[in-house]
Amino acid sequence: MTPMKEDYLKIIFELGGTKKKVSNKQIALSLDIAAGSVTEMVGKLVQEGLAKHTPYAGISLTKKGIRYAETLVRKHRIWEDFLVDKLNYDLPDVHSEAEVLEHVTSERLVDSLEAFLGNPTHCPHGGAIPDKDGHYQEDSHTSLADTEDGSDVSIERFIDNHDLLMYLHDIALQIGQQVTVIKHDPFEGPVTIEVKATGQRIPVSYKAAHNVFVK
Template sequence: MTPNREDYLKIILELGGDGNKISNKQIVAGLDVSAASVSEMISKLVKEKLVEHSPYQGVQLTQKGLESASTLVRKHRLWEVFLVEHLNYSWNEVHDDAEVLEHVTSEHLADHLEHYLGYPEYCPHGGKIPKHAETIHEEKRKTLTDYPVGTAVRIARVLDERELLDYLVSIDLKIHEEYKIIDIAAYEGPITIKNPQKTLAVSYKAASTIFVDQLIKE
């Protein structure tokens, strides 16, 4: 399988394609590619029985596609943990190098890497790390764009995409931080969130790929 195909399977999985239909528009935004390129690749993945496609609804991973995507994600996220914990990479720097390393990592090496790291459960971006031969199912979460003003949330997971991660570093948003949504601008404008330390205006595009847990304040 080519790295390009693998990237598509991973992004579909990250967007929730293990259990839901993912639109071409979401894939375009996640991979920063043209709509025509996405349509062409989806056709190839359908022929290879890696995804199922429903017109006007989107694509979903088949069992074969889920198994392939889970194997790729496991290697990628293990390397991200290694780079952050042992080579002092920041969370926005790891993607590109982990992308290279995953494509040359055997299952044997991945098993040894996992053991060396102490069997981590999550990557630096909040994504689950499946065990050997295990298919991954991310916890079902809504994104920052799905909640109204006044909602308290915790940043739980972000899409593993370099441009997004660079943006989040630039506005100083980190995983596990807690915020209250204080404003949602019209026409897909920024979403403003606040905690005692800072107030951030998060672009709608970024907010749509930031998965959060709603906090119930007692």
């Protein structure tokens, strides 16, 4: 399987494609690619039995696709945890390293890393880590962009994307922050939130708000 197909499986998994239909637009926003490219790759995943596509509804992973995605995500996120926790990498810098390492990691090695790290349940950007039997706590799939004005929410996780993580670092948005959603500006404008602990108001860009998940 090509790295690009694997990236699609992982992003569909991150967006909730194990339980619900994910739109082409969501995938395009998260991978920062054209919608036309998504349509082409979705067709390939369907042909290989890794995904199901319903016109005008979206795409979800098959059992085969879920198993493959869980294996990839587990290796990727355990390496991210190791790089941040043991080697003091900055969060925005771990994705590219973990992307390389996941492809050369045996089941024995990932099991040993998991035990060495104390069996972590979540990676540094908040995503659940499946254990070797495929068990994990289901992530929230409610994006900041889809949260109503006036809602009080907790920042739970971010999509694993270098540019996104750099942007969120710059605006000081962090996992675990309690925030109030103030307003959604029209015409794909930012979502303004207020951090409860400080009262600081932060405008979060339209694209970023679709890749930040809350509960």
